[in-house]
Amino acid sequence: MSVLESLRAHTRRQHEALHVHPLLKGLSDDSLTLEDFYDILLAFNAAYAAPEPNLHKVFPDAPNAPVRDWLARDLKRHGLTPLRPLLKAPRFHTPSRLMGYLYVKQGSTLGGHVISRHLRDHLSLEPHVDQHFFAGYGVATGVQWRRFMTALDAYASELNEAELLSAAADAFDHIRAACDAVLAARQTRATPLLAVAEPMAAHGV
Incomplete structure (x- = not known):
C-alpha cells in the first residue's frame, strides 16, 4: 500500500464525518445560506488559527497553502x-506529524475547488473576489496537489508512518471540533451574523 493509500484508508472515517457535519453539509447541497457560509469561515479560521503559527518549514519543496491569508481576506471582505x-x-511538531497535517490541508484545496463553484452558483460568491479560502489556488489547484504528492513520495522513507x-487523523478531528464549537455557539447567538457583518464591497457598498 502506498503512503497516499495508507493516509486515505486511515482517515476515511474522519474525512467522511466532515462531509455530513451539520455545519458543512450545505457545501454540497442547496441548503446553504449566507449565514451558513459565514459560520463555516469562522470555523475554519478557528481551526487553522491554532496550529498554523507554530509550523516549521521542514519541507521547502512541498506546497504549504496560505490558508490563514485566504481566510483573513474572506473575513475582511464580509466584515x-x-x-x-x-x-x-494538536501538536504537529515532528516532520512526520507535520507531513500528516499538510496532507489534510493540501488535500482540502481539492475539495475547496469544487465547493468554490458551488458558492458561485448558489450564493453568487465570486472566486477570489467574494471567497478566497475555498477558491484557494484556483486553476493551479491540480498542479499544487501534484507538487505535494511528489514531496510526499520523496520524503516517505524518512517518515514515521504511525x-x-x-x-x-488529528487534523481532521481538529477541524470537526472547530465546526462543533461554532455550531454550538450558533445555537446561543442572540444576533444573526447577517445583522452584524459588513456589506460586501463586491456589491458596491
Whole structure:
C-alpha cells in the first residue's frame, strides 16, 4: 500500500464525518445560506488559527497553502470578526506529524475547488473576489496537489508512518471540533451574523 493509500484508508472515517457535519453539509447541497457560509469561515479560521503559527518549514519543496491569508481576506471582505480561541490544537511538531497535517490541508484545496463553484452558483460568491479560502489556488489547484504528492513520495522513507497517520487523523478531528464549537455557539447567538457583518464591497457598498 502506498503512503497516499495508507493516509486515505486511515482517515476515511474522519474525512467522511466532515462531509455530513451539520455545519458543512450545505457545501454540497442547496441548503446553504449566507449565514451558513459565514459560520463555516469562522470555523475554519478557528481551526487553522491554532496550529498554523507554530509550523516549521521542514519541507521547502512541498506546497504549504496560505490558508490563514485566504481566510483573513474572506473575513475582511464580509466584515466578520474572528472568534476568540476555541480550541487547543494538536501538536504537529515532528516532520512526520507535520507531513500528516499538510496532507489534510493540501488535500482540502481539492475539495475547496469544487465547493468554490458551488458558492458561485448558489450564493453568487465570486472566486477570489467574494471567497478566497475555498477558491484557494484556483486553476493551479491540480498542479499544487501534484507538487505535494511528489514531496510526499520523496520524503516517505524518512517518515514515521504511525506519526504521519495519527497526525492526519488529528487534523481532521481538529477541524470537526472547530465546526462543533461554532455550531454550538450558533445555537446561543442572540444576533444573526447577517445583522452584524459588513456589506460586501463586491456589491458596491
